[in-house]
Amino acid sequence: GKGKDKGKSAPPANDPFWEQKVSEENRIEGDGSMYTGTISSYNIKGGWGFLLPDDPISLTEDVQAALTEAAVQAEAKGKNIGDPNMLYFRKPDLAEGYKAQKGAAVTFQTYTDDKGAGAHNISGA
Numbered sequence: 001g002k003g004k005d006k007g008k009s010a011p012p013a014n015d016p017f018w019e020q021k022v023s024e025e026n027r028i029e030g031d032g033s034m035y036t037g038t039i040s041s042y043n044i045k046g047g048w049g050f051l052l053p054d055d056p057i058s059l060t061e062d063v064q065a066a067l068t069e070a071a072v073q074a075e076a077k078g079k080n081i082g083d084p085n086m087l088y089f090r091k092p093d094l095a096e097g098y099k100a101q102k103g104a105a106v107t108f109q110t111y112t113d114d115k116g117a118g119a120h121n122i123s124g125a
Contacts, residue, residue, distance in 0.1 A: 040052050047090055100122070
């Protein structure tokens, strides 16, 4: 019925649900370099968000290519993507104990997967 899933929120960061998602999407973590950026949005209920790197040009070539490809695909589907340098992240991508907040300065590492590029190991800057 209507509103059936109301109040349901994202599973805990250590839930097997997240591990399965990462595995299904063929995630490849970057070279371990740390970057800085700002959280642009975080959906606490859904357990996902976006951050904007301070210097997108400093990201590795594979991450830049994945961002470009994702933007092209989104535009082809008629989606308004906003800033094409936004990196996706999920609840388990946040460092243990870190609570994401819109506008917060962060440090992070990058990954690529079947959906494009994202951020992980995110913590306060």
